[in-house]
Amino acid sequence: MKFRPPVVEIPTDDPFKNDALGPDRRKLGESLASVFKEIEDNLVVCLDAAWGEGKTTFVEMWQAHMRNEGACCLYFDAFKNDFVAEPFDAFVVEIEKAAKNLLQKEDYTGEVVSSFRESALRVASKVLTALPGFALRAAARKFLGEKTVEEVATLVESGAEALNMETERIFDSYRESASAIEQFEQSLRRLGEQIRMETGYPLVIIVDELDRCRPDFAMNLLERIKHFFHVPNVCFLISANLTQLESSVRSVYGLGSDAPNYLRKFFHVIVNFPKCTPLSHATRYIDVLQKYHGLPEHRSLHGMSFSRWLTVCLAAHFQLSLREIEFCMQELAMCFAGHREQSEYNEVLTPFLIIVRLHDRELFEKLKSGYPTFDEVQRRLGLDVLFQGVEGMNEHVPMSLKNVLQRILPPVVQRTDGSPRVREVEWLEATTPHGTDIKDFIRHLCRQIERFEVLR
Template identity: 30%
Template sequence: MGELSLSKCQPIEIDAKNPFENDALGREENIENLTQFITSFEQSIVLCIDGGWGQGKTTFIKMWQQYLKNLHIPTIYFNAWESDYTDDALIALIGEISLAIDNLSGEAESKAKGLLSIIKDKIRYLIKDGSSKEWLTIVSAIGSFISKGHIKADKIAEFATNLNAALAKDQIEKYEKSKQVLLEFKQALSRLAECYSSNEEKKPLVIFIDELDRCRPDFAIEVLEKAKHLFNVDNIIFVLATDKTQLGHSIRAVYGQGLDVNGYLRRFIDFDYLLPLSNRKYITHLINKFSLGKYLLLKETHYIEPKSFLENMVDKYNLTLREQEAFCNIFNIIVRTKDNAWFDYWVIIICIFLIILKLKFPDIYKNLENKNNSDFLDETIKNIDSHCASDDKNSNYYLELLEFLFLFLKPLNSLQSSYNSNSLKERIEKNAKKFNLDESKIDRLLGFTVRYGVPYISLPILLDIKNSIEISNSFEIN
């Protein structure tokens, strides 16, 4: 069969001349539309690319970044997660802008370095204030002297009054200074952004911020605040790539579970863009990559194609890109560890579903064992039914096929080799109330027997399929 090929989700190679050369998800149109959108604004905006874990956000924005570079639109990539070891998000952001100066040349580089010098001088008024820590150190030291009797008690009140006055004066002066500094900071920052555009045509500096949802909560919040309040200047656009649901958990960890996260984020994010899924395109790409067509493109008479069944399950169970890769890795191991005689048509269909169950609902999957499997069957049928679309019966075909297979699953040590039409109807009617099956659904389930007969799928076969799936646990995926 050739060398065993296992892989996990790796960043695709982005060609400098054609960033969409290796695009398996059809992202080009999305990126073209977003580019037109952000460049239509004259003022600063913050755009959020919202996508769940494993949906390819990083690849998307890096592909977009290269596309913008080819249009001579300046960009900076900032991985927030790799920078959250710093004490201040502002310093990290300015650091990334500073590093990008190395890509400039001539007059633009000289001008940018001069402006950056001004910005660095200003940020000492804008970063986290450490003066309170200094005062606490002084107070602590004086407290030690008091406790040892070196300072008389009647001087404590006088000292405290003077200390409060000095601290208040210091803070007021810093506040007054910071207002002027902030204006000068923003002016210099806007002029600095212009330096990155190589053409006379005014183009924005696009700063991509990635992995915000993986940062420690306080740092993630600080990045949002700095991006909106300090970088809200002409010529700069922020693009955040994040899982907003996970980011919401981080924000609540700081401000409390009762916080209206959506309301809070609206203060910082101007527009949301839900990263579209291209599940069918990607699973087709993976089938070709892993050479699985032999098993998934079967052309059985009057039977559905396993590939079509898999595509439908990927949609219905909303498998992420990484979960799709995990599926193909597991299936790839199975086809390389079982002989061809094992791959009965219905075994492939059940195998596809059990792998998905393992990835998405491991607790249900684990209930399949050499004991009483009634809980597994009940939970599985209920799970399948929960993924059926109530308003589109046609889209439920593959799911109802699964329900049909599990409803007529033959138990361990069953002496009955087949069902007749009466026993089929009795079995369905017996389960009608248990699983809330209406008359139309009962008719559809009985209709499968007309088209397919009753496939011989038993619990021992399910257990064999599960054992074959579990072989993958012994492989390390690099």
């Protein structure tokens, strides 16, 4: 059994070939490529989607597609590099490395490329220690330490000349840094011009995983690289979840910050990432995961595979993200690996309860420790819509779930006065086809599922 989600193989000749989510993402990639080629101005595009919707996989496919079109794309993984204190330092170093590898591979040579690499290395070596806050804190620690007011006064009188020299050194370092950044910008401009002339595309810089970074790293990175957003023939594609970035803004600048307007100053265009449709595309992806994890393709449930079950529950009804689907499939694989003997009840309820735990933890806890009625569960999860049938899905699938839940959960009947009561006698005396008490079965299954929880 394989546990980790599969890594999508990206063929160099057809990058979107193995995209299990259908043609929409290919169409988006081709449209984006066309926009970047036709645009004459500098452009900053934000690719907006929730965490787990497949942005990084798309970006990797799109980068390969752009390379096939002759474009030059440089990639920066913000989350991978947020362990450093100064994001701009990491950005410049990683962009220089990417440029070195790609430009050599694509036979870009000459003074322009050499100048770009030299300026990148120079700015990386200068920018960190030249930042005013860093420098002033260093100077303060050097001269003041933990001195008292009287000691500071004495120090200021006796060390004025030394302090002036240190201040001048700080200013010199800052001026050198500003000069290095200016040279980097000029080199970036010349590189963009050369790439535009040779390929018809601007230089495209991709910043990925920005929403997963430390809030201060994400905000500081945007504030640093925004000074290059105006460079001609250089465009940016920034992949992030804007809702999460807004939380980062509030974390750094305060809860009262106007986060949406703050972020708008960085981007020219926001692209809404296409979601997979409930059945057709998600089914394909779940089939891939089912085979990868070694889950059985067919059980006793009308010959239907578990992928169809999960497609109904996940894609058609609960609208879970791709990442959430992956987690559910991983947990399903763990459950079936740990409990080989399966009944129809297990086969139906195990994927259902895994999804309930993800979607409504409070209800899962109630199923584990109490006796919620069928009507309560149906109402809380909106299952009446699911039980009416899903277009494109065998009608036996949702009805089988309904039948099992009605047998497992305590029913509600009407008293003569119209008030509901549980039909306790029939339900308490009922057993599953394998002889297990009905009232304890779902609680026992919840505890089995709870033994394995895939961390997100």
